Amino acid sequence: MYVIGTAGHVDHGKSTLVEALTGINPDRLKEERERAMTIDLGFAWLTLPALRGETTGVIDVPGHRDFIENMLAGVGGIDAALFVVAADEGVMPQTREHLAILDLLQIHSGVIALTKSDLVEADWLTLIAADLAAILRGTALEGATVVPVSARTGDGLPELKAALQQTLAQRPPRPDRGRPRLPIDRVFSLPGFGTVVTGTLSDGELVLGAEVEILPAGLTALVRGLQMHKAKIERAKPGSRVAANLVGVEVSQLRRGMVVALPGQFSPTTFLDARFRHLAEAELPLKHNAEVKLFVGAAEVLGTVRLLNHDSLPPGESAWVQIALAEPVVVANRDRFILRRPSPGATIGGGVIVDPHPKRRHKRFDAAVIARLETLAEGAPGEMLLQALEALGPAPLKQAIEKAGLDGETAGLALAEIQEASELVYLDGEALVVSRAGWTKLANDLRATLSAYHAAHPLRAGMPREEVKSRLRLETKAFQAIIAQAVEIGIVAASGATVCLASHQVKFSVAQQSTVDVLLAEFRRNPHNSPSVKECAARVGEAVLNALIEQGALVQVSSEVLFLPETYQTMVERVQSHLRAQHKITVAETRDLFSTSRKYALALLEHLDTQGITQRVGDERLLKAHDNFYHE
Numbered sequence: 001m002y003v004i005g006t007a008g009h010v011d012h013g014k015s016t017l018v019e020a021l022t023g024i025n026p027d028r029l030k031e032e033r034e035r036a037m038t039i040d041l042g043f044a045w046l047t048l049p050a051l052r053g054e055t056t057g058v059i060d061v062p063g064h065r066d067f068i069e070n071m072l073a074g075v076g077g078i079d080a081a082l083f084v085v086a087a088d089e090g091v092m093p094q095t096r097e098h099l100a101i102l103d104l105l106q107i108h109s110g111v112i113a114l115t116k117s118d119l120v121e122a123d124w125l126t127l128i129a130a131d132l133a134a135i136l137r138g139t140a141l142e143g144a145t146v147v148p149v150s151a152r153t154g155d156g157l158p159e160l161k162a163a164l165q166q167t168l169a170q171r172p173p174r175p176d177r178g179r180p181r182l183p184i185d186r187v188f189s190l191p192g193f194g195t196v197v198t199g200t201l202s203d204g205e206l207v208l209g210a211e212v213e214i215l216p217a218g219l220t221a222l223v224r225g226l227q228m229h230k231a232k233i234e235r236a237k238p239g240s241r242v243a244a245n246l247v248g249v250e251v252s253q254l255r256r257g258m259v260v261a262l263p264g265q266f267s268p269t270t271f272l273d274a275r276f277r278h279l280a281e282a283e284l285p286l287k288h289n290a291e292v293k294l295f296v297g298a299a300e301v302l303g304t305v306r307l308l309n310h311d312s313l314p315p316g317e318s319a320w321v322q323i324a325l326a327e328p329v330v331v332a333n334r335d336r337f338i339l340r341r342p343s344p345g346a347t348i349g350g351g352v353i354v355d356p357h358p359k360r361r362h363k364r365f366d367a368a369v370i371a372r373l374e375t376l377a378e379g380a381p382g383e384m385l386l387q388a389l390e391a392l393g394p395a396p397l398k399q400a401i402e403k404a405g406l407d408g409e410t411a412g413l414a415l416a417e418i419q420e421a422s423e424l425v426y427l428d429g430e431a432l433v434v435s436r437a438g439w440t441k442l443a444n445d446l447r448a449t450l451s452a453y454h455a456a457h458p459l460r461a462g463m464p465r466e467e468v469k470s471r472l473r474l475e476t477k478a479f480q481a482i483i484a485q486a487v488e489i490g491i492v493a494a495s496g497a498t499v500c501l502a503s504h505q506v507k508f509s510v511a512q513q514s515t516v517d518v519l520l521a522e523f524r525r526n527p528h529n530s531p532s533v534k535e536c537a538a539r540v541g542e543a544v545l546n547a548l549i550e551q552g553a554l555v556q557v558s559s560e561v562l563f564l565p566e567t568y569q570t571m572v573e574r575v576q577s578h579l580r581a582q583h584k585i586t587v588a589e590t591r592d593l594f595s596t597s598r599k600y601a602l603a604l605l606e607h608l609d610t611q612g613i614t615q616r617v618g619d620e621r622l623l624k625a626h627d628n629f630y631h632e
């Protein structure tokens with residue numbers, strides 16, 4: 001979804017061109033029609049085939065200098081400019097002023113329409129085009145395509161559409177940050193509908209039926225209807241022109257500049273930290289505490305501009321400023337704004353917000369304040385924190401903040417920023433954090449490591465933890481946290497000493513299974529005089545034997561002796577009950593108890609010693625003192 005905004009001097013043919021392109025007369029007010037001059041924003045739309053058949057909104061702004069402030073309400077949300085210069089008049093004062101505004105707002109996409117081409121000779125067009133190239137140099141629109149066009153004859157219209165299409169197709173889609181905001185540029189009521197607001201949606205989707213908040217007024221309403229370009233929709237995407245029918249608010253409560261958002265996602269502010277560029281064409285230096293009019297989104301608010309490291313700012317220079325506003329506005333980090341002198345009205349410059357919610361009125365000429373603002377402007381603190389996290393791998397948050405070199409306040413902003421973008425994964429409660437990308441990489445490495453291991457050792461239940469840890473090159477704490485998280489989300493299963501993919505199962509081949517069946521049958525026939533480890537290995541192979549032991553299909557009690565688990569269990573219980581009755585047992589007694597040989601009896605008792613069940617005293621075994629049964 002894209003929006004194009006017109007710009008250019010009054011009477012240069014903007015509205016006529018929009019109508020020629022879209023078939024819609026954008027001049028909406030009767031007064032305008034009568035005077036044949038755009039004094040407020042006009043809206044139209046067109047379909048450009050290369051843009052996936054989506055309709056593109058067109059905002060027609062007034063060119064007359066008396067209405068420049070209306071122009072600012074529309075130009076904030078545009079993707080590309082349709083910059084209009086009449087071929088017969090060439091560059092005029094508002095041509096320059098609009099260009100300066102587009103440059104301050106950093107609108108880099110655009111097409112220059114050299115209108116009324118029917119009124120001039122071809123040579124003249126070439127001269128004007130050269131003139132234009134010169135004034136565009138060094139601005140955000142430098143190098144934009146110039147297309148001679150006549151709304152009267154239709155010459156150049158296809159070329160103009162193609163150029164618009166090309167410039168828009170190069171733009172990335174508007175980001176969806178999951179927090180929609182619709183700066184209101186029109187409010188009206190329609191019979192049978194009630195209150196309708198329009199605007200260019202950014203940062204998220206607006207959905208039919210949503211409960212919304214209108215800020216800074218703090219009103220709540222319900223979205224009963226949504227339209228884009230007069231068509232009903234259920235879901236509006238970021239970057240689209242939206243008309244929303246709101247229930248629960250009156251037209252009289254709303255005005256241009258307010259913002260429709262989801263409840264609790266934005267809070268109004270009356271203080272802004274920003275980077276400001278003073279226009280080179282400005283007449284006078286900008287003084288500290290000068291009165292200004294701020295234009296941001298569709299809002300227009302009076303305020304004063306505090307120069308944080310200048311006494312006064314000469315035209316053409318940039319500075320860190322704190323703007324104190326007379327009324328609250330709803331803005332986000334990175335929003336671009338324009339400042340005008342209130343009277344006599346003149347554009348003095350503009351810039352970008354680096355902190356929409358500074359905690360205090362900053363001290364001036366303070367190196368720490370400036371350094372913090374530079375950090376905020378440079379990388380966006382969230383970006384810096386993410387980079388630190390990516391460099392560190394799983395780490396305590398505090399360590400990442402230190403590495404990123406962020407102070408407490410900036411760190412808070414950074415954290416909010418990356419949490420909002422779901423870029424943070426907490427591990428081990430909140431003891432450690434890892435970036436989403438870092439986590440994805442670790443999880444992938446873990447999967448790859450384990451699946452390689454399973455492929456190499458299909459009969460092993462899992463990979464020894466220590467081996468996994470050294471393969472992933474992690475510290476113990478981070479490793480444990482990663483495994484715990486991977487278990488929790490079902491990627492892996494972990495037993496005491498090994499880790500395996502959750503999907504891993506030890507499977508014997510048909511041939512292996514039949515040797516296993518024969519062997520286990522032998523164990524069942526002679527439970528107490530069972531086949532030795534050596535014999536088992538010879539019959540089923542070492543790997544299969546290990547798998548049987550790992551699975552618990554056989555219990556190994558010594559380097560030579562194995563039992564079935566049920567045999568083992570009853571043997572342990574019988575030794576224990578013998579001990580409870582007789583208080584002691586010898587190897588010979590054990591041998592007789594199970595009608596087995598001394599080898600098995602000795603192996604079992606030695607095993608019970610190591611298990612802490614029995615205790616050897618001379619030639620006899622006693623129940624170990626801490627045994628639970630003993631105390632009961």
Ligand code: GDP
Binds near residue numbers: 008010015118119151
């Ligand atoms: P805007 O103030 O920039 O929106 O200018 P308008 O669209 O209102 O046009 C101003 C005047 O220029 C009107 O009288 C139009 O009829 C005339 N005009 C617009 N486009 C053309 C064109 O391509 N050729 C000629 N000859 N006149 C035009």
